[in-house]
Amino acid sequence: MTTASASGNVIRKYLPVYFVLLGIFLIEVFLAFQNFSTLTLVIILLLLAIASAALGLMYFMHLATERRSLLLTLIPVTIFVLLMMNMIWSDSFRLLHMRPLQ
Amino acid sequence: MSESEAAMHGSGALMEGSPYAIPSRKLTMWLFIISDAVTFGAFLFSYGYLRVATPNWTRPFETGSVINVVLMTVVLITSSLTMLGAVDASKVGDKAKAMRFLYSTMFLGLLFAGLHIREWFQLFRHGITIGSGLFGQTFFTITGLHLLHVISGVVAMFVVATKYSRGSLTPSYVETTGLYWHFVDLVWMFVVPLVYLTNIAR
Numbered sequence: 647m648t649t650a651s652a653s654g655n656v657i658r659k660y661l662p663v664y665f666v667l668l669g670i671f672l673i674e675v676f677l678a679f680q681n682f683s684t685l686t687l688v689i690i691l692l693l694l695a696i697a698s699a700a701l702g703l704m705y706f707m708h709l710a711t712e713r714r715s716l717l718l719t720l721i722p723v724t725i726f727v728l729l730m731m732n733m734i735w736s737d738s739f740r741l742l743h744m745r746p747l748q
Numbered sequence: 749m750s751e752s753e754a755a756m757h758g759s760g761a762l763m764e765g766s767p768y769a770i771p772s773r774k775l776t777m778w779l780f781i782i783s784d785a786v787t788f789g790a791f792l793f794s795y796g797y798l799r800v801a802t803p804n805w806t807r808p809f810e811t812g813s814v815i816n817v818v819l820m821t822v823v824l825i826t827s828s829l830t831m832l833g834a835v836d837a838s839k840v841g842d843k844a845k846a847m848r849f850l851y852s853t854m855f856l857g858l859l860f861a862g863l864h865i866r867e868w869f870q871l872f873r874h875g876i877t878i879g880s881g882l883f884g885q886t887f888f889t890i891t892g893l894h895l896l897h898v899i900s901g902v903v904a905m906f907v908v909a910t911k912y913s914r915g916s917l918t919p920s921y922v923e924t925t926g927l928y929w930h931f932v933d934l935v936w937m938f939v940v941p942l943v944y945l946t947n948i949a950r
Binding site for chain 2: 655656657660661664667668671672674675677678679684685687688691692694695698699702703706707712713715716719720723724727728731732
């Protein structure tokens, strides 16, 4: 394989991922114009964003081809920290309104 | 020579291999990405709570803004593709092609920043600034932080590209910069739906 054709191949290889990402984004735009409640829309869009991010992580950032231990170290920790943060934010609303502890 | 002395003097035989089979530079970038993801996570969580809990939230985005955001997203995702080309070309030693892809990525990054700033000025004309209520505060903080990442990425890419073309940096630096650039793209996939698409004017 020549060096010039190698980098052309990588673009072709990842074009399907590129189009899937664009497709997910266009679905998000379409859904944004539908009559969902804010909470429902946020949840649907967040799920689609997570799907896009997973594709980006696995293919564009090559996490799928790295050693499995890297994925198992990075991703669960990040999800755990984000979920814990979720607990803190909801608590901050209680503090904002100065409601007593229950 | 004791073991610690050997390690100090860089005796390869006694050094442990990387647990993840990747260079330390790449692992460091992954750790930075994780910490940055958590930073963006904090901003997006706070935005999400405020957005859902506030009944009279400002919805300023007309069709023109939505088209602008679609363009911005296409530009940024395309820049990730050109970055993949740059990383691959640098790995196989095709420096000229790697440079072309890097300059394309930088151009797309700058185009994204330009479209972003155009969107900001559109909001300024409607009287929405960082000081005008919850929407302005959250919108300009989150998109501003992302824009800062894009501009930093373009600057980093320019420095790496210049040094790589002179031969003073190895292809692994291009790969690490690419990893950062893909992360910037990834964050945008959360910013657009949450900050733009939930605020379309009705």
